[in-house]
Amino acid sequence: MTAGKPFSPAVKSSVNRRALLKGAAGAAAVAAVARSFPMPAIAQETTWTLANSMRSVANPYHATFAKGGEDFAKTVGAKFETLVTDGNSEKGISDIKALLQRTGGKLILNVDPNDSPDARVIVEEVKKAGGFVVTQWNKPDDLHPWDFDPNYVAHMSFDGVPTAEAIANALFAAFGGEGGIVALGGILSNVPAIERKLGLDNAIAKTNGKVKLLDFQPADWNEQKAFDITQAWITRFGDEVKGVFAANDGMGMGALEALRQNGLAGKVPVVGIDGIDAAVKAIEAGEFAGTVAWDPLWTGGMGLAIPYAHVTGKIDITKEPKEHREFYGTGIIVTKDTVADYKNNPPKTDFGDLWGKATGQIQYRS
């Protein structure tokens, strides 16, 4: 687009939206017919561009997040783009601005902002251009979708407190519910690290003194640090340690290898969070007592499906309750008992069931 060309994204997009709403009813009928054929669901072409933005595709979580978006875009026959920030907020925001320009504001964006403050800038840009946005994990506490109706559709996250509590209980069960544990935390200032510690504390408090936290050390999400700290714990506490709680699977793997070096792998259970493959395999080998698998395929697709339902007139997002605008997804607890089932039946995503996996409105604890 040349710089001199007069251009008003707001007006243009509102016209387009009206036209699109009319077309959507017909399109839905076409889709319904198409669904009755056993063909891959390439439904009607849409004029909306769908995009997922995230840190990189070099980690399994974000790679799957992108795939979820792509899967949904295929079901509605929309153009899909992947934007990566490479951990650079500036790049993330300017890529989004460029895409808003290119699509004339007809953009549905599912974004995991690089940093919380980025969310505000992104939401404002999308609203100005007349697009629609869903944010994941990171946003300032005072930024709410309903303050930017209808363009800021929703914010999705996972609640670290109940998941950490559940996985801690799985750890306690693995060693008989009585004894001392040690815990590895994430970077002290990270929200997930704080939430997961809180969940662990809750679980310990509910054992009425049967489980004792011998020591807590932040290993900054780092495998190597977790290894060295666990080695020191073996010296300090010896066989008082009945279990190791790690706030993520990476640190849990570090702890497991330190235990292995001392002949304790499989004897002292470890739990982690994230559901990485190595952790799932360690559960099968009886060395991990459990992990929590997030569902990035679901967040990646649903962050597009909800705004798409709004622009196609299926729902009116401004009339949805707050627990449909800021909500938690469901973590899947994987333990020795459920690991076979988890591997055989990976979580399925029904893009028609918009809030089926939502588990309540987001809580602000600070």
Add this chain to the structure above:
Amino acid sequence: MDPGLRRDDGLMGDHDLIGRNRLKTAALNGGALAQWRKWAPLAVLLALCILISLFNGNFLTIGNFIRLLNSAAIPLVLCMGATFIILMGSIDLSVEGIVALTAVMVSLLVTNDISPYAIGLFAVPLAVIAGGVMGLLNGLLHVKLKTPSFMTTLGVGFAGVGIAMAVLGGDTVRISDQTFRFLSLGRPLGIPMAVWIAIASVAIAFIIQERTRLGRWLYAIGTDEMTARHAGIPIERTRILIFTVAGLFYGLGGVLSAAQFGQGHALISQGRLFTTITAVVVGGTALSGGVGSVLNSVIGVMIVVVLANGLVLMGVEPYVQQGVQGLLIIAAVALALDRSRLEVVK
């Protein structure tokens, strides 16, 4: 004062533990102080050990000693390479990149869950050589393009992590080759195999430093490159060779990392660079070059490892630990560094 005259002892190589310029230092500071400074890193290490064992008797057990050595093994191997570079007055920031790349490479070559290769221990020399090639690249870029080692090694390091990421696309390779894992889990004579390998690395590095021309030359270059050039030392070739040798050590570090965790991924080396440089400097090797020894770095690694272990053993609050660690590192460097020759501190 003519720096050539003042520092020409770099060519003669009286460089046991610290004071290579003892005569000069003695004249300035008095012999006692110079003698003390030479042993300062060792004294710091002993003081730390005594302090920690007062708080927790378990520190002085054989079990903990073996665990400490186990934690020290990989940093030791990496420090052998980094010490040479720093002695030469350069810096090497490619540690993490080369370790990541070689760790991923070796884990893809032994029996694993992603690639079909299963060449067992033959993968080890291949990965070490790959590290050497990366080091050679460091040296060539640094010398031939006349770019500061700070930038070239940073670039090569990023490239290393980048290649590891591209190869795996964010995945983790799981190693199922138990012979390979013996490199970390084996316990000949009750001591972890990785520790034996680290001891061998120190011995090789010490021989290079003391018994080869390469070792002499790198001190000469680090002390005063102009003088070394006048003395006919092949500066460029030495620099390239030293970077290559360092790369070989990092490659070995990558192999040991993969063996330790039984897996390879692009972030396996996270945090290694900082520990490595810290250990070298805490051991008393000057960042300005020419002063220090691989033996200093052995003490430096032990200080860093004992400190991390001790803070957990003493039950120091996590919030306080990083502060204590920072202060102790500054104290160790302040005690160990011979500043009498420094005209400017950068």
